[in-house]
Amino acid sequence: METNNVKIQVAAGGPLLVNGTVTIVDRDGKETTKEGMTALCRCGLSANKPYCDGAHKAGNFEK
Numbered sequence: 001m002e003t004n005n006v007k008i009q010v011a012a013g014g015p016l017l018v019n020g021t022v023t024i025v026d027r028d029g030k031e032t033t034k035e036g037m038t039a040l041c042r043c044g045l046s047a048n049k050p051y052c053d054g055a056h057k058a059g060n061f062e063k
């Protein structure tokens with residue numbers, strides 16, 4: 001049985017850092033496989049959701 005160990009870290013004031021191989025399914029059902037580190041927006045300010053584009057820095061996101 002294959003195991004898929006994925007680690008998700010909450011970056012202070014920034015994105016969710018997903019480390020591992022994951023498949024992202026967008027709202028239209030399109031699948032994209034990401035390997036290594038993927039940064040997912042959790043501030044809501046990214047223009048490239050669900051990915052972080054660095055906009056949290058200007059938005060003073062502190063959580």
Ligand code: FES
Nearest residue numbers: 041043052055056
């Ligand atoms: S967490 Fe980086 S743009 Fe939202």
